[in-house]
Amino acid sequence: MAxxxxxxxxxxxxxxxxxxxxxxxxxxxxLAIIPLFFLLWNSFKDVSGGRVADFGLxxxxxxxxxxxxxxxxxxxxxxNTFYFAIGTMVVALVFGGVIAxxxxxxxxxxxxxxxxxxxxxxxxxxxxxxxxxVLLLSPRxxxxxxxxxxxxxxxxxxxxxxxxxxxxxxxxSMSPLVFFMLGAALRAMDPSLEEAAYTAGANRVTTLFRVTxxxxxxxxxxxxxxxxxxxxxxxxxxxxxxxGEGIMVYATQIYFALKVFTPPKYGEAYVFSIVMLALxxxxxxxxxxxxxxxxxxxxxxGKGYRPRLMNLGKWRPLMAVFVLFFLFVxxxxxxxxxxxxxxLPYLQLPSAAALANVSLKNYADxxxxxxFPIVMKNTAILAAAVGVGGMLLALIxxxxxxxLKPKGVRFLDTAAFLPMAVPSIALAFSFMVLFLRLPIPIxxxxxxxxxxxxxxxxxxxxxxxxxxxxxxxxxxxxAAASSGASFVAVQRRILIPLLLPSLVSGGLYILxxxxxxxxxxxxxxxxxxxxxxxxxxxLWDRGGANEVGALAVVMVVFLTALTxxxxxxxxxxxxxIAG
Amino acid sequence: MWSFSWYSGPVEQAFEAKYPFLKxxxxxxxxxxxxxxxxxxxxxxxNVDVIEIPVRRMLRLVESGIIQEYPFPNWPNTWxxxxxxxxxxxxxxSWYAPVYNTxxxxxxxxxxxxxxxxxxxxxxxxxxxxxxxxxxxxHTYMNGxxxxxxxxxxxxxxxxxxxxxxxxxxxxxxxxAPLDLVVAGDRALMLMATNTITNNLLRRxxxxxYAPFKQVxxxxxxxxxxKNPPNSNAAQLLIDFITSEVGIAVRADTFPTATLxxxxxxxxxxxxxLKAQGIQIAMPPIEFLNExxxxxxxxxxxxxxxxx
Numbered sequence: 096m097a098x099x100x101x102x103x104x105x106x107x108x109x110x111x112x113x114x115x116x117x118x119x120x121x122x123x124x125x126l127a128i129i130p131l132f133f134l135l136w137n138s139f140k141d142v143s144g145g146r147v148a149d150f151g152l153x154x155x156x157x158x159x160x161x162x163x164x165x166x167x168x169x170x171x172x173x174x175n176t177f178y179f180a181i182g183t184m185v186v187a188l189v190f191g192g193v194i195a196x197x198x199x200x201x202x203x204x205x206x207x208x209x210x211x212x213x214x215x216x217x218x219x220x221x222x223x224x225x226x227x228x229v230l231l232l233s234p235r236x237x238x239x240x241x242x243x244x245x246x247x248x249x250x251x252x253x254x255x256x257x258x259x260x261x262x263x264x265x266x267x268s269m270s271p272l273v274f275f276m277l278g279a280a281l282r283a284m285d286p287s288l289e290e291a292a293y294t295a296g297a298n299r300v301t302t303l304f305r306v307t308x309x310x311x312x313x314x315x316x317x318x319x320x321x322x323x324x325x326x327x328x329x330x331x332x333x334x335x336x337x338x339g340e341g342i343m344v345y346a347t348q349i350y351f352a353l354k355v356f357t358p359p360k361y362g363e364a365y366v367f368s369i370v371m372l373a374l375x376x377x378x379x380x381x382x383x384x385x386x387x388x389x390x391x392x393x394x395x396x397g398k399g400y401r402p403r404l405m406n407l408g409k410w411r412p413l414m415a416v417f418v419l420f421f422l423f424v425x426x427x428x429x430x431x432x433x434x435x436x437x438x439l440p441y442l443q444l445p446s447a448a449a450l451a452n453v454s455l456k457n458y459a460d461x462x463x464x465x466x467f468p469i470v471m472k473n474t475a476i477l478a479a480a481v482g483v484g485g486m487l488l489a490l491i492x493x494x495x496x497x498x499l500k501p502k503g504v505r506f507l508d509t510a511a512f513l514p515m516a517v518p519s520i521a522l523a524f525s526f527m528v529l530f531l532r533l534p535i536p537i538x539x540x541x542x543x544x545x546x547x548x549x550x551x552x553x554x555x556x557x558x559x560x561x562x563x564x565x566x567x568x569x570x571x572x573x574a575a576a577s578s579g580a581s582f583v584a585v586q587r588r589i590l591i592p593l594l595l596p597s598l599v600s601g602g603l604y605i606l607x608x609x610x611x612x613x614x615x616x617x618x619x620x621x622x623x624x625x626x627x628x629x630x631x632x633x634l635w636d637r638g639g640a641n642e643v644g645a646l647a648v649v650m651v652v653f654l655t656a657l658t659x660x661x662x663x664x665x666x667x668x669x670x671x672i673a674g
Numbered sequence: 675m676w677s678f679s680w681y682s683g684p685v686e687q688a689f690e691a692k693y694p695f696l697k698x699x700x701x702x703x704x705x706x707x708x709x710x711x712x713x714x715x716x717x718x719x720x721n722v723d724v725i726e727i728p729v730r731r732m733l734r735l736v737e738s739g740i741i742q743e744y745p746f747p748n749w750p751n752t753w754x755x756x757x758x759x760x761x762x763x764x765x766x767x768s769w770y771a772p773v774y775n776t777x778x779x780x781x782x783x784x785x786x787x788x789x790x791x792x793x794x795x796x797x798x799x800x801x802x803x804x805x806x807x808x809x810x811x812x813h814t815y816m817n818g819x820x821x822x823x824x825x826x827x828x829x830x831x832x833x834x835x836x837x838x839x840x841x842x843x844x845x846x847x848x849x850x851a852p853l854d855l856v857v858a859g860d861r862a863l864m865l866m867a868t869n870t871i872t873n874n875l876l877r878r879x880x881x882x883x884y885a886p887f888k889q890v891x892x893x894x895x896x897x898x899x900x901k902n903p904p905n906s907n908a909a910q911l912l913i914d915f916i917t918s919e920v921g922i923a924v925r926a927d928t929f930p931t932a933t934l935x936x937x938x939x940x941x942x943x944x945x946x947x948l949k950a951q952g953i954q955i956a957m958p959p960i961e962f963l964n965e966x967x968x969x970x971x972x973x974x975x976x977x978x979x980x981x982x
Binding site: 620635 | 700706708714721730848858875879976
């Protein structure tokens with residue numbers, strides 16, 4: 096009897112694609128789970144006396160939980176935290192969403208300028224941004240309130256020390272993320288669906304709500320989740336504008352536990368973080384429910400399409416004035432306060448007397464500092480590595496989660512999101528403890544900073560790539576693959592070009608967070624790896640707000656120029672290549 | 675060198691001018707310092723030569739075995755305010771006092787005593803800080819309630835509760851941001867400011883002044899040699915330099931703050947300021963301090979008084 100043999104290619108697991116995917120998944124899961132394990136484990140340990148961790152098998156206790164939740168105030172703070180995060184999310188969604196729509200789907204003039212301006216709040220140092228807003232909204236001396244008083248009113252119009260003011264300031268700070276994520280999604284949207292609605296007799300409002308909004312659902316879900324979780328961990332605004340008047344949130348409690356008590360109450364901070372983590376888990380669960388239906392929202396298929404801009408007609412100049420006025424009040428005014436501060440020896444409100452103190456001394460001092468070039472070089476390496484590396488990693492994860500969907504992929508998706516809810520300082524300590532013991536020589540180098548920031552901002556990077564990828568139908572990749580293109584070639588020649596706007600926006604966003612956020616670098620830096628965020632903090636703490644203002648202005652100008660260049664380079668690319 | 679609160683520039687320059695073959699690198703850390711150094715030592719990674727840190731934190735590093743004894747030839751432990759052992763020296767200090775905005779409060783209106791702070795006229799105009807627990811502990815010593823036998827918190831706690839209830843200050847964090855709000859005029863009075871930040875602002879011409887109190891609380895900074903330092907000889911040269919009369923004068927002037935070095939104090943700006951104003955500082959003796967007492971001080975200040 097003749098043996099039956101199977102013809103055709105032999106299946107092998109060890110393809111380039113699978114090796115890349117397995118390595119990436121293992122890398123992400125390992126590095127994302129470690130901070131979580133660190134947090135959970137040590138929240139049940141008595142980490143006192145300035146120790147950050149205890150990995151012994153004994154001495155488990157609930158002391159940290161008891162200390163953290165013994166006070167009924169803690170539950171009030173939980174309410175405040177939730178209230179603050181929701182309000183912030185709403186402001187960011189409304190503001191960022193409207194501007195994104197106007198820039199991406201209408202013929203509003205000055206769109207490149209608006210695009211560049213949207214980055215300003217991202218790079219302004221948090222403490223200084225909060226103080227700039229206090230100088231604008233303070234009920235006693237706020238510039239805007241003084242203008243109000245000059246009109247004859249006696250009661251202040253704004254109160255910097257209130258929850259609505261905190262929503263406004265934090266919401267505006269976060270609106271760039273909404274702008275970039277929704278903007279990328281709007282740019283990718285196939286307008287033929289909207290045109291079909293018009294043809295069927297629907298008016299613009301009906302089309303907006305019944306077609307456009309529905310197509311935007313994955314992006315809206317992504318960005319809402321991010322806004323909410325970011326709102327939970329926001330510190331500077333609640334610290335400067337809220338805690339003074341008793342509006343306490345969990346982030347301020349964590350700050351107090353880590354920064355005010357001596358020795359720091361790491362255990363208590365870890366416990367507060369776990370509640371934030373639980374809320375983030377809830378968000379991820381809801382998000383995954385929405386995304387499981389994302390096939391319905393696919394808009395880019397193999398069929399050609401051409402995104403079209405809505406003609407605003409006679410409303411065009413008016414809309415431009417509206418947007419620019421809004422951007423002026425929201426972004427440029429605090430930046431002007433920052434620029435003003437950078438010209439002075441100490442904080443002063445604008446006046447004739449203050450004008451006499453204006454000079455460029457802070458800038459001269461900054462450029463004359465011997466370590467300034469080192470800081471800039473380190474920052475450039477860190478930012479570029481995190482921006483590029485983070486988006487490539489995110490793309491591969493998104494491809495697995497949205498395209499490949501192997502068994503257990505939700506675990507990878509959730510793991511990639513977890514670092515979002517782990518406080519930066521806990522993440523930094525977990526990396527410190529890990530790499531002090533591993534025989535991988537990156538402790539004390541710039542690469543441990545790269546790795547820690549990359550993992551911390553991977554959740555944001557993946558939201559950009561998830562959103563972008565969920566809007567591209569797989570038939571494009573299938574067609575390429577059936578024509579013999581390799582996995583790498585499909586990524587390089589199909590997906591990356593199509594996703595370019597999302598990748599660039601996401602890359603710039605995590606790059607800027609990396610440049611600005613202090614907590615990770617503070618734990619892991621050395622004199623040879625000093626970066627911008629630590630430099631800002633030290634200038635702030637030792638010198639004054641004014642040198643920080645000068646440094647921030649330099650960075651805002653540089654990074655705004657970078658975003659405009661990036662925007663120019665990606666214009667006419669990405670999704671539009673299909674047309 | 676690792677420092678809790680470093681003001682870069684002049685000290686490095688002076689040290690490197692004296693020893694041109696050495697390069698001083700400073701890791702300027704805040705509350706992360708202890709955690710980081712403890713983890714590095716647990717992993718047997720010795721990256722630090724010299725540590726400069728508030729004394730209450732130094733006590734814990736000594737207890738953890740991270741600091742080694744050193745004779746401090748330039749600063750014997752027989753001098754005032756020094757521990758009886760040779761693990762560290764208390765070399766500079768922070769003192770705390772109310773600071774007001776001179777465009778909003780005249781010298782005549784400024785508070786003159788701690789009791790003056792408990793006044794309804796500061797409602798809506800004053801700010802305090804959650805970070806002033808060291809100042810509060812110093813205040814108990816100033817009131818005679820902190821002794822070698824222990825602490826009676828009641829009197830000082832009652833005073834500060836009264837101030838809180840009457841002046842209803844806003845409560846900031848750290849010393850920098852609240853004082854910046856005073857400088858900008860958003861608040862008129864900071865109830866407990868630190869001298870280093872205030873002195874920096876005064877040097878820049880900011881419209882602030884210390885309330886003319888006769889006695890104020892203080893807390894010391896200390897310097898010590900790490901165990902197993904990677905650059906042992908250079909570390910000793912650095913410690914000897916900073917604890918020398920010349921070195922400590924530069925350090926104190928850069929911070930800028932008062933020094934405990936008897937000779938350098940004769941010309942240090944902040945010491946001379948204290949002397950000219952007739953301000954006495956009340957710094958708890960090192961042997962009065964222990965971890966439990968200081969933890970309790972934190973709890974009383976933050977939870978009982980400020981209710982945070």
